[in-house]
Amino acid sequence: MSEFFAMGGYGLYVWGSFGMSALLMVAEPLLLQRQRREIITTLLRMARQKRGEARTMDEGVIE
Amino acid sequence: MHSRLINWFKFSSPATFYPLAGRLVPWFTWGAVLLLGVGLYLSFFVAPTDYKQGEGYRIIFIHVPAAWMSMFLYLVMAGWAAIGLVFNTRLSAMMTSSLAPTGAMFAFLALWTGAFWGKPMWGTWWVWDARLTSELILLFLYIGFIALKSSIDDPRRGDRAGAILILVGVINIPIIYYSVQWWNTLHQGSTIKMSGETSMDEVMLITMLIMTFGCWSYAFATALSRVRCIILERERGTTWVQELIEKEEGRGA
Numbered sequence: 143m144s145e146f147f148a149m150g151g152y153g154l155y156v157w158g159s160f161g162m163s164a165l166l167m168v169a170e171p172l173l174l175q176r177q178r179r180e181i182i183t184t185l186l187r188m189a190r191q192k193r194g195e196a197r198t199m200d201e202g203v204i205e
Numbered sequence: 206m207h208s209r210l211i212n213w214f215k216f217s218s219p220a221t222f223y224p225l226a227g228r229l230v231p232w233f234t235w236g237a238v239l240l241l242g243v244g245l246y247l248s249f250f251v252a253p254t255d256y257k258q259g260e261g262y263r264i265i266f267i268h269v270p271a272a273w274m275s276m277f278l279y280l281v282m283a284g285w286a287a288i289g290l291v292f293n294t295r296l297s298a299m300m301t302s303s304l305a306p307t308g309a310m311f312a313f314l315a316l317w318t319g320a321f322w323g324k325p326m327w328g329t330w331w332v333w334d335a336r337l338t339s340e341l342i343l344l345f346l347y348i349g350f351i352a353l354k355s356s357i358d359d360p361r362r363g364d365r366a367g368a369i370l371i372l373v374g375v376i377n378i379p380i381i382y383y384s385v386q387w388w389n390t391l392h393q394g395s396t397i398k399m400s401g402e403t404s405m406d407e408v409m410l411i412t413m414l415i416m417t418f419g420c421w422s423y424a425f426a427t428a429l430s431r432v433r434c435i436i437l438e439r440e441r442g443t444t445w446v447q448e449l450i451e452k453e454e455g456r457g458a
Contacts, residue, residue, distance in 0.1 A: 150254070152261035155325050159264045159318035160245075163271065166310050167423060171234075174430050181437050185450045188441070 217294050219436040220445045226429040233426035240419030247412040264322040265409070269397075270417040272315035274424055275343060276378050278308035282350075283375040286368035298364030299439065301371065302354055303432035307424050309347035315340055327391060335384035336392040339377055346374040360439055 149156040216222050248266035255262035282304045289297030319337065320330040331337065350367055357363035385394045397403050403410060440446050 146249075149263070150260035152259065152325055155261060155321045156263055159267055159321040162317050162321075163267045163314050166314060170307065170310060170427055171430075174427060174434065177434050178430070178437075181434055182450065182453050185437065185441055185446065186454055189447060189450055189454070 217292075217296050219296050219299065219440050220443070222296055223433055223436050226433050230426055230429050230433075233422045233429065237419050237423035237426055240415055240422055244412060244416035244419050247408070247415060252409050252412050253406060258326060261322070261325050264318055266413055266416050268315065268318040268322055269413055270420045271311045271318060272340065273417055274420045275308055275312035275315050275340070276381060277421070278304050278311060278424055278428075279343060279346070279371075279375070279378055282308065283371050286371040289364055290368045290372075295361075295364070295439070296436075298360075298368065299432050299435045300428070301364075301367060302351075303428045303435055304424075305347055305351050305354075306431070307427045309344060309351065311420070311424070312340060312344040312347055316344060332391055334391045335388040336381060336390055339381040339384050342377055343374075343381060346370070346377060350374075 147153050147157070216225060244266065248263055252263065252266070254260060282301050285297045285301040285304070288294065289301060316337070319340075323332070324330050350370055353370055354363045354367045357366055382395075384390060385392055396405050397410070437446060437449075
């Protein structure tokens with residue numbers, strides 16, 4: 143098994159290349175999922191605020 | 206002619222494209238996972254050892270796909286940018302900006318894996334070689350596009366400015382592609398020739414093509430899911446987004 147990681151002496155270079163690629167190609171989808179959640183929660187908060195304002199307007203708060 | 210035109214434009218509105226992209230993402234995601242899984246297995250356990258570079262050459266199975274993808278995604282961006290400028294369709298501009306980060310990642314990976322391959326084989330991480338330099342310029346173009354878009358408040362003007370930058374930069378792609386023929390470069394000449402016979406071991410070639418399609422499928426999965434985020438953000442004032450958000454609220458997203 144260990145000679146597999148040695149890659150005939152090129153281990154650092156082969157695993158440096160594949161490792162960085164794997165790191166980025168896993169990180170990007172995770173960042174995308176987080177970005178999607180953030181947008182939805184922001185839009186939800188804005189929608190709730192708008193509903194909140196609408197309610198106070200209806201209850202004749204304006205003097 | 207009339208009905209065909211309408212059909213074609215049916216999916217060009219963000220509202221109709223959003224669910225379509227949503228249905229496509231899982232297919233491209235699983236396609237990428239499958240292809241990259243098989244590709245990686247072939248890369249390490251099936252592809253033969255190289256007579257000259259031993260095991261070190263296996264970096265080719267990520268270096269070449271990344272480099273091809275960095276150029277291919279830029280061309281797709283240029284296509285969308287041109288359509289966006291001509292037809293003034295918002296969705297084309299959204300597609301352009303959804304591809305940029307993934308394209309930048311592949312350009313960076315092409316440079317990174319190239320350097321990690323160059324160090325053992327050429328004895329240096331970097332050299333101002335025609336191909337390496339033009340690929341570096343490609344990375345700067347991607348980053349410049351992203352920075353330009355984020356620095357312009359009005360999305361519509363940002364779209365136009367971004368599209369113009371991409372189209373101005375598209376000349377760089379043939380320069381990268383033909384750099385190995387125009388200048389005598391340290392970088393390898395094009396081994397995979399569309400025209401002539403490809404001087405490469407059969408199994409190595411198949412492995413590299415599988416990895417390339419895996420990266421291609423990955424790029425579409427990320428671009429389509431990112432365009433959905435962009436659509437939500439830019440269309441947040443519309444009723445269909447409000448309804449979608451209420452549905453999400455119901456599901457406790």
